[in-house]
Amino acid sequence: MRIAVLDDYQSAFDQLAAARRLRGDDAVAGHEVVTFTDSVTGSALVERLSGFDAVVLLQQRTPFPRSVVEGLDTLRLxxxxxxxxxxxxxxxxxxxxxxxxxxxxxxxxxxxxxTWGLVLASLRHLPEEVARLRAGQWQGSVGTSVEGKTLGVWAYGRIGSRVAEVGRAFGMDVVCWGRAGSLARAADAGFAVAGSKEEFFSSADVLTLHLPLNDGTSGIVTAGDLALMKPSALLVNTSRAGIVEPGALAAAVSAGRPGRAAVDVFEDEPVLGAADPLIGLPGITATPHLGYVEWDVLESLYSAAVDQVLAFAAGTPINLATP
Structure with missing residues (x-):
């Protein structure tokens, strides 16, 4: 088969064992693989995939609406x-x-x-101080410690639970919020549970979001919620931008509640040319959706994708996703 690998920004795919399995370097598969390091959408995506039998997608980097799907003339997988x-x-x-x-x-x-890298980088002004030192200057800011501060964790799940444990190790007062099951698990682990959503937002010095994005969580963090936060507080989002009401975070930081934010996710990705309003705001520490971009994780993710391609080629598809 002729296979396209989309949005391989770092040209990482060819460095993985998964790629060797798919290309047939071990003389088992022997498929033709073409990787793309940039993102395209709409008609450009349709044109790019013409002539390919299969496409490998990494996470949610490329959307495929009906308008694109109906234009795919050769794709089978x-x-x-x-x-x-x-x-x-x-x-x-x-x-x-x-x-x-x-x-x-x-x-x-x-x-x-x-998440913790962003918390510490933001509170200790690390990006600014690194830039100052490289520019030949010395100290220009005073940082904030996390010890003794209140850490708010929304969604005590696979990620939130780890963030909470680190907060406890740093000597923070950890307070959780979320659905009933999430709060029960947090309480069982010895963490405090906020009495209300309003209390959760107003009490936190650092507030981290770890909800999945779905119909029930889209825009669940509102402008009103953010307005309750302290001027000294930091909001961190390494989940999905869509869980915050569109435009609300940029407006909130501009208004000073919360005073700072650290984000790894944006409403429209990839963000090129610093086009997102969050990036240019003082008080914002931003990274380009790096949460899962790590060698072991990429190997695991791409290995699963290659397994699916090889199973399909063998006539026994696995992990079928149906409407």
Whole structure:
């Protein structure tokens, strides 16, 4: 088969064992693989995939609405890493006779690690101080410690639980919020539970979001919630930008509540030319969706995608995603 690997920004795929299995360096597979390091959408995506039998997608980097799916003239397989298919029109794929396979999982550890990297980088002004030192200058800011401060964790799940444990190790007062099951697990682990959503937002010195994005969580963090936060507080989002009401975070930081934010996710990705308003705001520490971008995680994700391609080629598709 002729296979496209989309959005391989760092040209990482060819450095992985998964790529060698797919290309047939071990004389087993022997498929033709073409990787793309940039992102395209709409008609450009349709044109790019013309002539390919299969496409490998990394997480939710490329959306496939019906308008794109109906233009795909040769594609027979979509191999998606991870089980999240919200960016794929599964009904359109089914109607067009294109198989979608979605399987594998990333690591909670890497996103939790990045969350803490963003917390410390923001509170200790590390990006600014690194830039000052490289520019030949010395200290220009005073940082804030996390010890003794209140850490708010929304969603005590695979990632939130790790973030909470690190907060406790740093000597923070950890307070959790979320659905009933999440709060029960947090309480069982010895963490405090906020009495209300209003209390959760108003009491936190650092507040981290770890909810999945779905119909029930889209825009769940509102402008009103953010307005309750302290001027000295930091909001951190390494989950999905869509869980915050569109435009609310930029407006809130501009208004000074919260005073700072650290984000790894944006409403429209990839963000090129610093086009997102968050990036240019003082008080914002931003990274380009790096939560899962780590060698072991990429190997695991792409390995699952390659398994799906090889199974499809053998006539026994796995991890089928249906409408």
């Amino acid at each position: 979509v191999s998606q890493t991870g089980r999240n298919t919200g960016h794929l029109d599964l009904e359109a794929f089914a109607e067009c006779g294109i198989t979608v396979c979605a399987g594998g999982a990333g690591s909670a550890a890497t996103t939790a690690e990045l």
